[in-house]
Amino acid sequence: xxxxxxxxxxxxxxxxxxxxxxxxxxxxxxxxxxxxxxxxxxxxxxxxxxxxxxxxxxxxxxxxxxxxxxxxxxxxxxxxxxxxxxxxxxxxxxxxxxxxxxxxxxxxxxxxxxxxxxxxxxxxxxxxxxxxxxxxxxxxxxxxxxxxxxxxxxxxxxxxxxxxxxxxxxxxxxxxxxxxxxxxxxxxxxxxxxxxxxxxxxxxxxxxxxxxxxxxxxxxxxxxxxxxxxxxxxxxxxxxxxxxxxxxxxxxxxxxxxxxxxxxxxxxxxxxxxxxxxxxxxx
Numbered sequence: 355x356x357x358x359x360x361x362x363x364x365x366x367x368x369x370x371x372x373x374x375x376x377x378x379x380x381x382x383x384x385x386x387x388x389x390x391x392x393x394x395x396x397x398x399x400x401x402x403x404x405x406x407x408x409x410x411x412x413x414x415x416x417x418x419x420x421x422x423x424x425x426x427x428x429x430x431x432x433x434x435x436x437x438x439x440x441x442x443x444x445x446x447x448x449x450x451x452x453x454x455x456x457x458x459x460x461x462x463x464x465x466x467x468x469x470x471x472x473x474x475x476x477x478x479x480x481x482x483x484x485x486x487x488x489x490x491x492x493x494x495x496x497x498x499x500x501x502x503x504x505x506x507x508x509x510x511x512x513x514x515x516x517x518x519x520x521x522x523x524x525x526x527x528x529x530x531x532x533x534x535x536x537x538x539x540x541x542x543x544x545x546x547x548x549x550x551x552x553x554x555x556x557x558x559x560x561x562x563x564x565x566x567x568x569x570x571x572x573x574x575x576x577x578x579x580x581x582x583x584x585x586x587x588x589x590x591x592x593x594x595x596x597x598x599x600x601x602x603x604x605x606x607x608x609x610x611x612x613x614x615x616x617x618x619x620x621x622x623x624x625x626x627x628x629x630x631x632x633x634x635x636x637x
Contacts (some may be wrong), residue, residue, distance in 0.1 A: 365610040372603035379596035386589035393586040400579030406611040426516035435523040436473030445591035446472040500578035523580040524587035530586040
């Protein structure tokens, strides 16, 4: 059985840890409020752009355009959005699993465009090629950041260096629910219902020119929307993880307090027994 000194030392250590987890929970809560607001603001544009592109594809029918058909290259570019910090439960590992457990591609055919050092390091350990590291972007994502990355990928796609572009991120449903998703950006896949939009549209430019104009904006908006969703999910996951850690620490402190009191009671009982025995021996 552990001594009273050991129990007291361990209880003190857990109390210190609990103070840290409480502080981290408060920080994550504040960050979550702002990140959730940004994600909600971008969601309408994100959804509208997605529906618009698929409505255009339903309107123009079958067109031989490079954005709609895979090129000769079998190489796949995967944008992986994770965080630069841990202590967020399974947030980072769930996104990494979308890549490592995907049986539809081979590891040697995948180029990783990492946003977040946790995902970058995990995939590098698994033998994936880290084509580009933009981990600093996730600290404060902007539309300009998404535009720069989108431009690079589109140039590589048009040059034939890569044949497909994917996006791995975490979708923010609510404070406690976050869903890892793998979204194919290019070539754009047609939806049978045209993306859910029934609006009729006409445009003066040719079908190919319309796609040249709208697809880059479409890819940029999806990347930016994913960055906003991922940031909100990260802070939500960390807040939840720190809340669970604080609760667990509280339970451990209660258990150690009970053990300490029992040990103290046993020590007092033993001292009384020794005193009584000594008094009887003298008499």
